[in-house]
Amino acid sequence: xxxxxxxxxxxLEQLRFEEAPVxxxxxxxxxxxxxxxxxxxxDTWVRRGVPGHTFxxxxxxxxxxxxxxxxxxxxxxxxxxGDRVVLAPGFSCGACPACAAGRQNLCRHYxxxxxxxxxxxxxxxxxxxxxxxxxxxxVPFEVAAAFPLVYLTAWHMLADRAELRPGETVLVHxxxxxxxxxxxxxxxxxxxxxxxxxxxTAAKAAKARELGADDVVDYVxxxxxxxxxxxxxxxxVDVVVDHVGRATLPGSLKCLAKGGRxxxxxxxxxxxxxxxxNLVFFKSLSLLGSTMGGLGEVHEVxxxxxxxxxxxxxxxxxxxSAVAEAHRRLEARDVFGKIVLVPxxxx
Ligand SMILES: [Zn+2]
Numbered sequence: 001x002x003x004x005x006x007x008x009x010x011x012l013e014q015l016r017f018e019e020a021p022v023x024x025x026x027x028x029x030x031x032x033x034x035x036x037x038x039x040x041x042x043d044t045w046v047r048r049g050v051p052g053h054t055f056x057x058x059x060x061x062x063x064x065x066x067x068x069x070x071x072x073x074x075x076x077x078x079x080x081x082g083d084r085v086v087l088a089p090g091f092s093c094g095a096c097p098a099c100a101a102g103r104q105n106l107c108r109h110y111x112x113x114x115x116x117x118x119x120x121x122x123x124x125x126x127x128x129x130x131x132x133x134x135x136x137x138x139v140p141f142e143v144a145a146a147f148p149l150v151y152l153t154a155w156h157m158l159a160d161r162a163e164l165r166p167g168e169t170v171l172v173h174x175x176x177x178x179x180x181x182x183x184x185x186x187x188x189x190x191x192x193x194x195x196x197x198x199x200x201t202a203a204k205a206a207k208a209r210e211l212g213a214d215d216v217v218d219y220v221x222x223x224x225x226x227x228x229x230x231x232x233x234x235x236x237v238d239v240v241v242d243h244v245g246r247a248t249l250p251g252s253l254k255c256l257a258k259g260g261r262x263x264x265x266x267x268x269x270x271x272x273x274x275x276x277x278n279l280v281f282f283k284s285l286s287l288l289g290s291t292m293g294g295l296g297e298v299h300e301v302x303x304x305x306x307x308x309x310x311x312x313x314x315x316x317x318x319x320x321s322a323v324a325e326a327h328r329r330l331e332a333r334d335v336f337g338k339i340v341l342v343p344x345x346x347x
Contacts, residue, residue, distance in 0.1 A: 001123035002343070004323050007058045009049030012324040015061075023126045025073035030132050032085060036145035036317075037120045037341040038064030039326050040178065041268070046115055047327060056116065063089040063112050065120030066135060066144035076129045085132040086144040087120065088298040089113055089152070094130070105156070105292040112149075112292070120145075121323065123343055133299060136306045143305070146338040147182070147312040149292075151301045154182035156293030157241055157263045158190060166191030168238035171228060171255055173248050175199040175208035175216065176336040179265060181313040183241045188212040189309055196231060198224050207336050211313070224248075228255045236260060246270030253279050253287075261286040313337025319344050 003020045025031045043061045069083040079085065092099050092107035099107050113119040113127070135144050158164045170187040172180050175197035187195045197213035199205050205216040217227045228237060236257035242248055245267025252262045253276065260283065267273070279285060304310040315335040318326055319342055326339045 003060045004121035015324050025126045027074045028129050029073040029126050030069050030079050031071040031126050032067040033070040034065050035067040036141035037062045038145040039339045060118040060122050062114040062120030063149050064145050066141040084135040086135045088131045089149045090292050102294045102296045104295050142340045146314050150178035151182045152293045153179050154186050157290045161288045161290045162239045162261045162263045164190045167193040169194040171237045171240045172197045173244050176204045181337050184211040225251045225254045244269050249273045258283045263288040265290045
């Protein structure tokens with residue numbers, strides 16, 4: 001089978017096409033013939049490397065994918081050959097107290113496909129049976145591959161960590177990012193009274209409105225803190241979804257109303273942030289961290305996608321041979337939503 005493999009960290013040239021043996025499923029595992037792969041920023045970090053973090057190279061990248069079950073290992077009961085499936089992007093031990101509680105992302109052995117073990121940029125991959133969720137016939141593979149990681153992330157941030165309540169006001173940074181497109185829709189679905197998004201271009205602003213943002217702030221031309229104050233009559237917002245970090249977090253805290261929560265799933269602009277503790281205690285603020293979510297939440301999100309209540313945003317569908325171009329566009333932020341890659345044989 002053909003795979004994309006990263007042997008050393010570096011530039012786009014490190015995305016090498018190789019031949020590899022087709023893997024065999026072990027007990028309680030299924031083999032999936034991949035039909036579509038969703039690209040995430042995590043793929044670019046695995047390729048470039050992250051200072052202070054060790055990825056187990058060589059690695060087949062790709063966290064998100066959808067396809068057809070092609071073989072099942074001993075003991076598999078819930079899936080059969082020919083089933084359409086979408087993959088839950090995280091795996092865990094399945095036996096510890098966190099896993100038993102359905103909070104797999106808190107498992108000490110939690111990992112993500114394409115980050116801690118081989119991922120979806122391959123003709124086939126083997127996953128635990130519980131990671132292969134039945135995909136309804138009417139959801140195309142390209143749409144299915146576009147949602148799991150970012151919608152799981154955004155769902156866990158808003159529903160679980162920030163405990164968003166109906167009527168609350170939400171600020172979502174960088175509306176074009178995959179997790180932000182998800183957060184805007186999920187905030188709406190959970191009953192947010194108002195969703196404010198920030199973005200950098202008029203075209204992205206229009207798309208953010210289509211997704212459900214009531215107001216869009218141009219963070220290049222405007223001071224987002226001042227604009228949010230104006231838009232909320234100086235009250236501030238109840239929840240901020242922040243994955244930008246250093247460039248936005250101090251402002252995110254200033255934007256919060258009393259009792260507000262900022263929930264962070266990343267810090268793409270820098271990790272070290274100075275926090276004004278007087279704001280935090282005086283306004284009873286919460287600074288919440290969030291990574292991925294539980295397996296049950298993947299099922300929950302899939303239910304909303306299948307019912308049309310959440311609509312994954314696909315920026316473009318490219319052949320797998322364009323994986324380097326896809327990485328380049330993602331790094332240049334030249335996307336709105338997800339880039340999906342399709343293996344050539346079935347494209
Ligand atoms: Zn566990």
